[in-house]
Ligand SMILES: Nc1ncnc2c1ncn2[C@@H]1O[C@H](COP(=O)(O)OP(=O)(O)O)[C@@H](O)[C@H]1O
């Protein structure tokens with residue numbers, strides 16, 4: 001049976017990503033239950049929610065890492081038969097939960113992996129230099145195995161590797177996980193710089209609502225796979241329900 005696809009808004013230059021009635025399940029568990037979200041081009045959007053609320057599954061559904069129904073449109077075009085390689089080709093870079101850096105490879109080798117779809121070696125090296133400029137320590141430690149970096153450095157390396165794609169949209173899954181407040185602050189400040197300087201749109205899943213709302217322009221709060229609240233970050237910070245449930249004051 002052919003299911004009709006949920007209607008999207010008219011394609012717009014102003015929207016980089018739009019999902020409509022996005023759903024995903026693991027066997028009996030429906031992890032994503034009809035999520036509609038919009039990432040305006042050039043914006044930082046936070047995807048908030050408690051552990052198990054469906055943040056990771058939503059990001060995986062967008063890139064086609066898990067089987068889904070519903071509609072995903074990127075830069076005004078509906079993505080049919082999504083898979084992670086196609087998403088990368090289109091310019092969607094995904095920094096997965098747990099970072100996904102390869103510990104036995106060196107810092108530089110990890111970085112080069114991020115540009116796997118670029119054929120020209122010269123262009124890859126050029127890109128490496130440009131991306132490494134965001135992370136001054138990388139050049140000094142390029143020969144070090146990635147597994148010997150601190151957690152914060154590994155997260156930075158994962159972001160650097162994603163930037164090697166020269167993405168239009170960067171998806172990040174809980175960049176703060178397991179890291180101390182100082183490095184979390186640095187990472188979010190860096191995301192803002194990347195967003196402002198390179199115009200890369202960002203969708204960041206995060207349990208740490210305080211830090212994410214401070215940097216994101218818009219936010220969605222997930223509860224058991226559904227959007228419970230959404231809006232401008234500045235408004236959500238004032239929202240009593242969001243404050244009580246997610247900001248703890
Ligand atoms: N691989 C999996 N197999 C079965 N259930 C899963 C799997 N991954 C996640 N889930 C379930 O899906 C729901 C959403 O999980 P997840 O997307 O990881 O949430 P979050 O990232 O917000 O913590 C949870 O109930 C979780 O237990």
Ligand SMILES: [Mg+2]
Nearest residue numbers: 055056097174
């Ligand atoms: Mg998660």
